[in-house]
Each structure stands twice: as C-alpha cells, then as structure tokens.
Amino acid sequence: MxxxxxxxxxxxxxxxxxxxxxxxxxxxIARFIGEEGxxxxxxxxxxxxxxxxxxxxxxxxxxxxxxxxxxxxxxxxxxxxxxxxxxxxxxxxxxxxxxxxxxxxxxxxxxxxxxxxxxxxxxxxxxxxxxxxxxxxxxxxxxxxxxxxxxxxxxxxxxxxxxxxxxxxxxxxxxxxxxxxxxxxxxxxxxxxxxxxxxxxxxxxxxxxxxxxxxxxxxxxxxxxxxxxxxxxxxxxxxxxxxxxxxxxxxxxVVAHSLALAGVAATMATKQYGSLTGYALPLLFLPSFVTVSLAQSLVPAISEAHAQKEYSLIEHRLQQALRFCLLTGGISVVVLYVFADPLMKLMYGNENGAVFLKLMAPFFLFYYYQGPLQAVLQALNLARAAMINSLIGAVIKTAVIFVLASQPAFGINGAALGIVTGFMLVTLLHFVTILKVIPLTIYIRDYFKITVVILISGYLGHYSFENLLTEQSLILRLLFSIILTCIIYFIFSALLKIVHRSDLTKIPFIKKIII
Structure with missing residues (x-):
C-alpha cells in the first residue's frame, strides 16, 4: 500500500x-451545563x-x-x-x-x-x-x-x-x-x-x-x-x-444584538443560541463526514483530468460525486427531519433543538454539495473564486440574520434561516462558477426521483416510529425506525436507479470501500 x-x-x-x-x-457538555451553558x-x-x-x-x-x-x-x-x-x-x-x-x-x-x-x-x-x-x-x-x-x-x-x-x-x-x-x-x-x-x-x-x-x-x-x-x-x-x-x-x-432588538432577554438569547449551535447544528453537520472524504478524493482526480484537458471526464466525475451526495444527503435529511424530536430527547434530555432540525434539515442538501464543489474549484485553480463566493455568502448570511432575528415574528429562527441562506448561496455560486468553465448537465429527473424517495421513506419511517414497537423503550423504537427508514430509502433508490454501482466504483474513495 x-x-x-x-x-x-x-x-x-x-x-x-x-x-x-x-x-x-x-x-x-449539554447534559452537564444545559442550553444556557x-x-x-x-x-x-x-x-x-x-x-x-x-x-x-x-x-x-x-x-x-x-x-x-x-x-x-x-x-x-x-x-x-x-x-x-x-x-x-x-x-x-x-x-x-x-x-x-x-x-x-x-x-x-x-x-x-x-x-x-x-x-x-x-x-x-x-x-x-x-x-x-x-x-x-x-x-x-x-x-x-x-x-x-x-x-x-x-x-x-x-x-x-x-x-x-x-x-x-x-x-x-x-x-x-x-x-x-x-x-x-x-x-x-x-x-x-x-x-x-x-x-x-x-x-x-x-x-x-x-x-x-x-x-x-x-x-x-x-x-x-x-x-x-x-x-x-x-x-x-x-x-x-x-x-x-x-x-x-x-x-x-449579531444574533445576540438582533434578539435584543426583538425584545429577547440576554439570558434567553444565550439559551436559544445554545440550542441552535450546540444541539441542532452538530447533528446537521455530522453526515458531512462522507461528502468531505469524497471531496478530498476529488481534488487529485479532477486535477489530473484538468491537466490533460479532458473536460468530459471532469463532468463525468463531478456528476458521479453529486449523485452520491444526493443519495447520502437525502437519507440524512429524512432521518434528521422525521426523527428530530426523539433524537433530541434521547441525546440531550429535551426536545428544544428539534424545531431547528426540522427547519434547517431540508436545506442542508446544499451544504452536503458544497464540499465536492469547492474541491472541484480548487482542482481547477479557481481557489480565488471560491474565496470570493465564501465572502459573498458570509456577508449575506450576516445581513439575513440581522434582518430576520431582529423581528419578533422570527427571533432565533431568523438566525437559523440566515445560516442556511449563507451556505445555500455559496453552494449555488460555486456551481455557477464551475458552469463557466465546465459544461455540466442538470438531470432534473434525478432530483424528482430523490424527492419521491424522500417522501415515501420519510412517511413510512414516521409511521413505523408512531405505530410499531410502541411498548418498547425510546432507544429501541428509534433505532428500529431509523434502520427501517434507511432500508426503505436505499431499496427505492436502487429501484429508481438514482445511483448505479458502476458509478460508485469509479469514485476513488467509494471504490476502496466497495472493492
């Protein structure tokens, strides 16, 4: 080796x-010092x-x-x-x-x-x-x-x-x-x-x-x-x-001052920010381990193809990576959205951060795309463009947080919306930047398929948690329902041919796992 x-x-x-x-x-930390701590x-x-x-x-x-x-x-x-x-x-x-x-x-x-x-x-x-x-x-x-x-x-x-x-x-x-x-x-x-x-x-x-x-x-x-x-x-x-x-x-x-303008006391603002960043966001970021590893393998693969000016190969590899992000990101969205309340209850002893999971999880598909797209920009010698995109996203995120979180109707939810607005914008800007260099086809059919799979598996997962093994402990019910949801998700994904095995074996990182 x-x-x-x-x-x-x-x-x-x-x-x-x-x-x-x-x-x-x-x-x-959450168990010992709570939301405020x-x-x-x-x-x-x-x-x-x-x-x-x-x-x-x-x-x-x-x-x-x-x-x-x-x-x-x-x-x-x-x-x-x-x-x-x-x-x-x-x-x-x-x-x-x-x-x-x-x-x-x-x-x-x-x-x-x-x-x-x-x-x-x-x-x-x-x-x-x-x-x-x-x-x-x-x-x-x-x-x-x-x-x-x-x-x-x-x-x-x-x-x-x-x-x-x-x-x-x-x-x-x-x-x-x-x-x-x-x-x-x-x-x-x-x-x-x-x-x-x-x-x-x-x-x-x-x-x-x-x-x-x-x-x-x-x-x-x-x-x-x-x-x-x-x-x-x-x-x-x-x-x-x-x-x-x-x-x-x-x-x-910005969050603290915005919430103060909305009439939220400093102690409550600290507690709400703790629920958002200490409870919900770690769960939402956890699945990105897979896409980050995939991004690392993309850099040499895209760099090699770019050096040889094989633009069709670059598109092919990027399409494979994006389909894999779509597949893994989709199941993450389903699990975090459907089981938000029991996950929070099991891990932190309360459900206070569940509202943020439900609000932000659907948008995190964009975040899971961001790593591979940024890796491609680095491989194409477009690191400066990636930095500018990040700067634009950071400025807009901060502005949205201030505007929304300072409104009593939004409060801390405005901060959550500002965070997802930031990384959604950066992901879209990365995508547009790549399009200027590499012709890339957008397969609308794949996104329709994954939407169907997410809805079916999400509904069946919710049904199983509410109606099956109701006499068992929370951890057993949750574990059973998550496993069942994942099985249903991947079965329907295979039936609808969202990602083929042949695609996965051509991605360096995935190939090492499968073979």
Whole structure:
C-alpha cells in the first residue's frame, strides 16, 4: 500500500472517530451545563477560532508542502529551517494574541456581546492559543513526511481527554454558576489540546534526526527566504478560512444584538443560541463526514483530468460525486427531519433543538454539495473564486440574520434561516462558477426521483416510529425506525436507479470501500 493511500485511510478513520467523539463531547457538555451553558460556550468559541486562524496564518498547509519537497531532496537543514521559522512565527503571534484576548475580554463581553458572563469562558480558553500554535507546526511537519499516525492519534487523545475532563470540571464548577461551568468546559478543551501536543512532541523527539535547539536563533535570522516561501503558500490558502472565521466570530454578536432588538432577554438569547449551535447544528453537520472524504478524493482526480484537458471526464466525475451526495444527503435529511424530536430527547434530555432540525434539515442538501464543489474549484485553480463566493455568502448570511432575528415574528429562527441562506448561496455560486468553465448537465429527473424517495421513506419511517414497537423503550423504537427508514430509502433508490454501482466504483474513495 502506498504512503499516500495509507495516510489517507488513517486520516479518514481518525476524522471519523474524532467526529464521533466530538459529537459525544457536545452531548456531555449539554447534559452537564444545559442550553444556557452551551450558549455561553458557543458564543465564546468563535472568538478563539478567529484568533487561532490569525495565529496559524495557514502555515500547517505550507509546512506540509515545503517539508515534503525538502524530504524528497533529502535536505534535512531545510526541514529544520522550516520548523524553526514556523515555530518562531506562530509562537510570536500567540505571545501577542493570547494576552490581547485576555485584556480585550471585558470589552468584548460588555460592548460586542449582550451577556457579560461570556467573559469567563473567553479568559479560560485563551491559554490554548500557544498550544495550538505549536501543535499546528508539528502536524504540518508529520503530514509533510507522510506520517499521518501522530496527527491522527493526537486528535483522538485530545477528544478522549476533553470528554473525561469536561464531565469532571463542569460538575466541579457548576455550584459557582453556569458561567464557571462553561469556563470549566473551556479549560477541559485546553487540557485536551495540551495532552495532544505532549503526545506529538514526544513522537517528534523520538523520530527527528536533527537538533532543533542548536543554532535556533541563528536559523531564524537566516530564514527570510524560508519565511517568504512559507508565506507564498500559507497566505492564499488561509483566505477562505479567514473569511469563515471572521463570519463565525460576528455570528453570535449579531444574533445576540438582533434578539435584543426583538425584545429577547440576554439570558434567553444565550439559551436559544445554545440550542441552535450546540444541539441542532452538530447533528446537521455530522453526515458531512462522507461528502468531505469524497471531496478530498476529488481534488487529485479532477486535477489530473484538468491537466490533460479532458473536460468530459471532469463532468463525468463531478456528476458521479453529486449523485452520491444526493443519495447520502437525502437519507440524512429524512432521518434528521422525521426523527428530530426523539433524537433530541434521547441525546440531550429535551426536545428544544428539534424545531431547528426540522427547519434547517431540508436545506442542508446544499451544504452536503458544497464540499465536492469547492474541491472541484480548487482542482481547477479557481481557489480565488471560491474565496470570493465564501465572502459573498458570509456577508449575506450576516445581513439575513440581522434582518430576520431582529423581528419578533422570527427571533432565533431568523438566525437559523440566515445560516442556511449563507451556505445555500455559496453552494449555488460555486456551481455557477464551475458552469463557466465546465459544461455540466442538470438531470432534473434525478432530483424528482430523490424527492419521491424522500417522501415515501420519510412517511413510512414516521409511521413505523408512531405505530410499531410502541411498548418498547425510546432507544429501541428509534433505532428500529431509523434502520427501517434507511432500508426503505436505499431499496427505492436502487429501484429508481438514482445511483448505479458502476458509478460508485469509479469514485476513488467509494471504490476502496466497495472493492
């Protein structure tokens, strides 16, 4: 098995495991600190992501690329220089932004947010910035050497430590107030990331063939060319991520102020935002694991066809990917919409987030398309266009949230509609951008077929849950009904020939599973 294939499989398995563990993490947080605590946690978290994005500057991708090139040439000195320059850059930025976040926390909570209790989670999460800075450099180094195990194992360690400590720390701090419990959850995240870093650092010390500390400052002074090489890759790749981070940073701020204009008290706004982002969205994003993996396999396949100017092959591969997204996205929509109430009841102990699942699930088909479409844009050297599309979507999303959420008739539902409006627009813009380069046929018949399948399987799934095994426990009824719904869905999909086996075996990611 090639290093590339082995590394891809390892990363996919790790991504799947960490996605599940991350979901369990959200459930644990919700169970211990409830909607209000989750709201405080989720309102503070985007600020951290923005600071981390600025601190990293897209360096992990650049490190991976440059280390791989230096490794191929056997240039150990170049690898050391890449590490030294990257560490000095990220640590230097983290030294600036970590105290800045702590010092600005009172301003952020008093002026930008409407709930001053967010101060405690913000301050509690600040120490994670330098930890993530070093971790990102080591991950880039290992990936550049096509050694995916340390990165994969570290992610699993991080989630396991985080889940364990969240249960302990939130329970310990809860008697002092919900804001302290939310801060405890943040501290658990810091310690989880620290455990991950310690594992990677230990692995790095055992595997490296050079001494990083020797002539460290001298390497920094002589690293101007290396810095320019890293930035030439890092800055363009961080564009879309920066737009997403800035948009996410403003999202809870806009939601909080909009709900205040609608007459919603700060405490209730925090609770409602917790239901939306901490309860409903993790469930809606969970199925995207499949389409994200598919997108990763599309980049080399489309790049190869584009280099050979085989545009018909590009269309063929993209059509296959879109049909597969339609199939997997369709069943996700059915399950999340039909079983919204029992899923919420089983996982979080209440049904408060179910209304968001029902409102947003039908629109998430667009989100499941977005990953493969963005992968195609990257493969066609249209990353700049993808970034502009993301910027337009972020601006419109924020505007829609403000307009709708500030109306009493919509309230927090306006925020949910704004979020789906944003990614629907980005997906459509990606599609239109691709159409300008690649002629693409839209098969209306497939969308009619999948609509029929969704309606039939959704109705039968709802009927089975309401009328079969009514004497059994909720978990047994739900599990039975979901399995039955999936069987009905895929049987009708096969009968209507929405996706053929021959199509699936030609997609690299799916082929490895089927064969």
């Amino acid at each position: 090639s290093k590339f294939l082995k590394g891809t499989i390892i990363l996919m398995l790790a991504a799947f495991i960490t996605r599940i563990l991350g979901f369990i993490n959200r459930i644990v 989750v709201g405080l946690y989720m309102m503070a978290f985007p600020t951290l992501i923005l600071v981390i994005t600025i601190t990293q500057l897209g360096l992990p991708v650049a490190i991976s690329k440059n280390v791989a090139e230096a490794e191929a040439q056997g240039d150990t000195k170049k690898i050391k220089k890449i590490l030294v320059v990257s560490l000095s850059t990220t640590l230097g930025l983290s030294i600036i932004f970590t105290p800045a976040l702590i010092l600005l926390a009172p301003y952020l909570t008093e002026v930008l947010f409407t709930d001053q209790r967010i101060y405690y989670p913000l301050v509690a999460i600040a120490p994670i910035i330098p930890i993530v800075a070093v971790s990102s450099v080591l991950r880039g180094y290992f990936q550049g050497r096509q050694n995916m195990k340390p990165s994969a194992i570290s992610q699993v360690i991080e989630q396991l430590v985080r889940i364990t400590l969240i249960a302990v720390l939130t329970k310990m701090f809860l008697p002092y107030g919900i804001q302290y419990a939310a801060a405890g959850a943040m501290v658990a995240s810091v310690l989880g990331e620290l455990a991950s870093l310690l594992y990677m650092f230990t692995t790095f010390k055992m595997k490296k063939k050079f001494k990083v500390r020797r002539n460290f400052f001298q390497s920094i002074m002589k690293g101007k060319q290396t810095f320019r090489e890293l930035m030439s890759v890092a800055l363009p790749t961080t564009g879309s991520r920066m737009i997403g981070s800035i948009s996410w940073f403003f999202e809870p701020i």
